[in-house]
Amino acid sequence: MKIADSSTPVVVAKLVPEHFDHQGLGIARSLGRLGVSVRCCHDSLDVPAASSRYDVEPLAFTGAGGEALEFLKRLGTRLGRAILIPTDDVSSVLVAEHGEELREWFLFPRQPPGLAAKLYSKQGMDELCRSLGVPTPHTTFPTSRAEVEALADETRYPLVIKGIDSWALADRTGTRIAIVESKDELLSAYDRLEDPDDPNLMLQEYIPGGPETVWMFDGYFDEQSECRFGVTARKLRQFPPYTGLTSLGVVERNERVLEQTTSLMREVGYRGILDIGWRYDARDDTYKLLDVNPRVGATFRLFVGRGGMDVVRALYLDLTGQSVPRDEAHDGRRWVVENLDLTSSRKYVADGKLTWREWARSFRGVEEAAWFARDDPKPFAAMCAQMGSAKTRRVLSRLRP
Numbered sequence: 017m018k019i020a021d022s023s024t025p026v027v028v029a030k031l032v033p034e035h036f037d038h039q040g041l042g043i044a045r046s047l048g049r050l051g052v053s054v055r056c057c058h059d060s061l062d063v064p065a066a067s068s069r070y071d072v073e074p075l076a077f078t079g080a081g082g083e084a085l086e087f088l089k090r091l092g093t094r095l096g097r098a099i100l101i102p103t104d105d106v107s108s109v110l111v112a113e114h115g116e117e118l119r120e121w122f123l124f125p126r127q128p129p130g131l132a133a134k135l136y137s138k139q140g141m142d143e144l145c146r147s148l149g150v151p152t153p154h155t156t157f158p159t160s161r162a163e164v165e166a167l168a169d170e171t172r173y174p175l176v177i178k179g180i181d182s183w184a185l186a187d188r189t190g191t192r193i194a195i196v197e198s199k200d201e202l203l204s205a206y207d208r209l210e211d212p213d214d215p216n217l218m219l220q221e222y223i224p225g226g227p228e229t230v231w232m233f234d235g236y237f238d239e240q241s242e243c244r245f246g247v248t249a250r251k252l253r254q255f256p257p258y259t260g261l262t263s264l265g266v267v268e269r270n271e272r273v274l275e276q277t278t279s280l281m282r283e284v285g286y287r288g289i290l291d292i293g294w295r296y297d298a299r300d301d302t303y304k305l306l307d308v309n310p311r312v313g314a315t316f317r318l319f320v321g322r323g324g325m326d327v328v329r330a331l332y333l334d335l336t337g338q339s340v341p342r343d344e345a346h347d348g349r350r351w352v353v354e355n356l357d358l359t360s361s362r363k364y365v366a367d368g369k370l371t372w373r374e375w376a377r378s379f380r381g382v383e384e385a386a387w388f389a390r391d392d393p394k395p396f397a398a399m400c401a402q403m404g405s406a407k408t409r410r411v412l413s414r415l416r417p
Contacts, residue, residue: 017050017323017324017325017329018050019050019051019329019332019333019338020338021336021338022050022051022052022053024052024097024098024099024123024332024335024336025052025053025054025055025095025096025098025099026043026047026052026053026054026055026098026099026100026101026332027055027057027088027091027092027095027098027099027100027101027122028040028043028044028054028055028056028057028101028103029057029088029100029101029102029103029107029110029111030056030057030058030102030103030104030107031057031077031078031079031080031084031104031106031107031110032078032080032104032105032106032107032183032187033059033078037058037059037063037064037065038065038314038353038386038387039103039312039313039314039316040056040057040058040065040071040103041056041064041065041068041071041386041387041395042316042317042386043056043101043103043312043316043328044056044065044068044070044071045068045070045389045392046317046326046328046329047070047328047329047332048068048069048070048071048072049070049391050329050332052332053072054070054071054072055071055072055073055074055075055091055095056068056071056074056075057075057076057077057078058074058075058076058077059076059078060076061074061076063398064387064394064395064396064398064399064402065395067394067395067398068392068394068395069391069392069394070392075091080106080110081110084106084107084110085110085114085117085118088100088110088118088121088122089117089118089121091121092118092120092121092122093121095121096121097121097122097123098121098122098123099122099123099124099331099332099335099336100118100122100123100124101124101289101312101328101331102124102311102312103311103312104183104311105136105181105182105183105311106183108132108136108310108311109132109133109136111124112127112132112133113133115127123335123336124288124335125237125239125287125288125289125331125335126239126287127286127287127288127310128284128285128286128287131284131285131286131310132310135308135310136181136310137180137181138155138178138179138180138181138182138218138307139157139180139218141305141307141308142155142157142218144284145305148280148283148284150276150280150305151297151302151303151304151305152304152305152306153176153220153221153222153223153295153304153306154220154221155218155219155220155221156218156219157180157215157217157218157219158215158217158219159215160212160215161203161206161207161210161212164202164203164206164219165203167219168199168202168203169199171202171219172221172222173196173197173198173199173202173222174195174196174197174222175195175196175202175219175220175221175222176193176194176195176219176220176221176222177193177194177195177196177202177205177206177209177217177218177219177220178192178193178217178218178220179192179209179216179217179218180216180217180218181216184216185209185216185217188211189208189209191209192260193259193260194209195222195258195259202219223295223296223297223304224298224299225295225296225297225298227250227251227252227253227254227258228250229295229296229297229298230250230251230293230294230295230296230306231248231249231250231270231273231293231294231295231296231303232248232249232250232251232262232265232291232292232293232294232313232315232318232319233246233247233248233273233274233277233290233291233292233293233294234246234247234249234289234290234291234292234313234315234316234318234319234326234327235247235277235278235281235289235290235327236288236289236290236327236330236331236334236340237281237286237287237288237290238287238334238340239287241281241282241284241285241286241287242282243277243278243281244330244334244340245321245325245326245327245330245340245343246274246277246278247267247319247320247321247345248267248268248269248270248273248274248345249265249266249267249268249315249318249319250265250266250268251264251265252264252265252266252350252378253357253360253361253364253370253378254360255353255356255357255359255360256360256363257360257363257364257367260360261314261315261356262314262315262318262351262353263352263353263356263357263360263361264350264351264352264353264357264378264382265315265318265350265351265352266318266348266349266350266381267318267319267345267346267347267348267349267350268347268348269345269347272303273294273303276294276303277290277292277294280305286310288310288311288331289310289311289312289316289327289328289331290308290309290310290327291308291309291311291312291313291315291316292305292307292308292309293305293306293307293308294306312327312328315351316328317351317384317386318349318350318351318384319345320346320349320383320384321343321344321345321346322343322344322345322346323341323343323344324343325340325341325343346383348381349381349383349384350379350380350381350382350383351382351383351384351385351386352379352382352385352386353385353386353387354385354386354387354388354396354399355387355399355403361375387399
């Protein structure tokens, strides 16, 4: 794939420390291969993704609020006009809340007022779905232990526990999601995960089924909320196992998911990159909305068309006034996150859900990996070295008296 004009630089904003740097690496490679100048924010310059040849100026920054806003303003002043791509909830909310200020230096989609905040909040998303008649799992939002105790005797198990603000929960507890099988497990998990002074937990109906029931949509919507590029796919394995993000995925066309997603985004006036998850419920033959990420997702390079289109390329072309060519999904395309899949597969094997022979066969059809790339080998080498170093430290810690 080639483009006529690659002169507008791109800033990839990630403002909170986390371990999924393959997301920014994927953006740098996708746009960098088109000749675009890309600068990515990292936790530090020692992370493997910062060694990519396509990241022309790795930036070490983590922060939020006014500090992050000033950092972006200084960067924008130095670069001139640039496209800003937030990759986490913190940076995305910052852009949504301070969009008018940041537009002096950056290009990014203009969302309807309040829409991004509603989609980021699990409670706001649930209210939006119910007001529009969009199927979603039954969810409650208790504000005290007494409410949880009252629900515990009436609810059906298993039950899913999530954070209304998932990043805040993960930052405070190291956990984003938990599945409980009984009243005792529910109360124990609540005591462990909830902050009584700032309630943030939601209890959600568990929809039975394995990863084959989880469907993803990645797409780009223009100023008129028309989908210019959209692809559906399934999770084959996850990290953490059973409940996490995609470590191995496959592209498969699902007309119902495509129609439900595009209709919903058109109705709410959504603009920009969308990463959304649905789960098929065989009990009533419906696809129920699980999560909405109104930003680029960590799995976006799974969703690549036959002509090379992905959501960040569609965004770049649209924001720079270039036409976005039509591109079709490549059914059967597989994409893997090497380190995460190896880690989670050990659990699947231990649980009897996978054999090592099946694990090896599952890589047939993998067209791209998150870390390995022939034209950009340093990040993969650095990631392997980092994994080896971490394993060595664990072994040595066990040997110490």
